[in-house]
Amino acid sequence: MLQADENGRFGEFGGRFVPETLMPAVLELENAYREIQADPAFQEEFQFYLREYVGRPTPLYYAERLTAELGGAKIYFKREDLNHTGAHKINNAVGQTLLALRMGKKRVIAETGAGQHGVATATACAKFGVECVVYMGEEDIERQALNVFRMKLLGAQVVPVSSGAGTLKDAINSAFRDWVTNVRTTYYLLGSACGTHPYPTIVRDMQAVIGREAREQILDKEGRLPDCLVACVGGGSNSIGLFAPFYEDSEVAMVGVEAGGEGIEKRHAAPLTAGSVGVFHGARCHLLQEADGQITPAHSISAGLDYPGVGPEHSYYLATGRARYAAVTDEQALEGFQLLCRTEGIIPALETAHAVAYLPQLARELGHGAVVIVNLSGRGDKDTGVVSGALGVSL
């Protein structure tokens, strides 16, 4: 896998653009992370919980009916939806909670958009007996009521964020403000591979289990590497988790699917497809911004992709051509959502539905004989309210 340089940069992207109050904490986290990386006991403990608690390895599943329906490349799904709590987020939440404990922090804070990371963090904190506070935008609280209730059941305090647009970026702002205030006692458990160094590296490493397993599984099933990897990209954790272990396999193409919202000429959440480079939440990366450097609120039907920035490693992949990025609209995502329900009996998260929505085009492009791995990053129970609303069905 690609490694960030000593300043946390992937090429020109990344870095540590945070207030001085946090710099010592960021450096402390870097040191602590270096230690656990080199500590076999920690890695063994992490692997133990991934196996026994999260339920890994997840299957790499051949979607036979979907493949037939699309009439092209062979589609495999990496079933992260089968993890405990129903999404890939738990991999990182368990790993970072163990890191927080190792650092002697007794209080964990997190941000959440769709609530999947919030639920995963609340779960890990309940499991390991750590106080948990989750910041969540008011708009997201409304559209993800089920996950809010789950977090509360798990003993987390959910703090509504009304500033800004009341979505994921505002929840991250609030989490940063909490961290600045309580930095000596509190661990900030960031949920995506974005933000200030070392988070893009920590989260990527903890999610890279997805790509490592998938690589082994596809070699086992097909006797060769896939032609293409596909995953949705919000902040970019499930995608970089799948992509990174294939970084050096130059024959494997990668497509990150962003949230095109109402279309990239209108409101969307696709900084790699239609944004520009700036500095946001601690990192130099692609983002949605005005000509004067104000951040533009993102829009997506999927709360988990509703973010104007992206992880710096994706910016680097884009700049170097290692991966390409596309955007699918809210409407296309809804079609992808139903397509997977109908052909495979799997209700995907709306985030994941964006990756699914890109498959008809990709499967045709690649044609018969090609092999594609799609990260099925989460299950969609949480989204049935939003989807039914969008389809005009009242529950």
Added chain:
Amino acid sequence: MNRIEARFDDLRSRGKKAFMPYIAVGDPTLAATEEIALALDGAGVDVIELGIPFSDPIADGPSIQRASERALAAGASLEKGLRLTEKLRPSMQSCAVVMCYYNPIYRYGVESFCEAAAQAGVDGVIVPDLPLEESGELYEASLSRGIALIFLTAPTSSPERARRIAQRSRGFVYAVSLLGVTGARDAVSADLAPLMKTLRAATDKPLCVGFGVGNAEQARAVAQIADGVIVGSALVNVIEAHIGKPNLVEAAQAFAVELTQAVKSV
């Protein structure tokens, strides 16, 4: 010599402390900011911090968050802040410091920004989300144009870090008094005195204390151990309370006069 450095040399030679208020450019309107800035200048403040509003001010508490939202709604931007400074500069006795998060500066272009800021008569720049490690480009660009890039120290900065920060900081060192975001507090942090002692050991440069200073009594107390006192949220609260009232500018000035007197009484 940079105007801020000259100001502190003068204050030191007279045994006086500096008072520096913060206002958000465009709060509640750009025209009001112009009038308020001149009123603050008339109150005898030493430095005026002109805050450029940013959509995502992670180092700021509720007062300045709201001010930023009002200012953005009024159409404020970094460019407009520079134009305002340029307009105010000839009639201002005080120093003009622009406080701006990094992205608007990055987007403007670091070199272009420093060029434009120097032409507008900006004396110093504070960037709350630009730590030492990321400051290279702006440091060089500001240095060559005589603009003081002012760095912040925090209670979490080790003595060694504080020393390196102070070494790079020009004009003065902005000492963040507490762990947390900007905003008036009931009392000055009890940790401030030992913090100042550590910072004094790290540098001879002027130390100005900000975050959490909200009234004349607190300002006086801080002035006793610091070279300057920075007040933002409390002034922004006064402005907020007088939006739409005919005495907005007078109220802001009265507050500045009271705090200037408190600081100068030390």
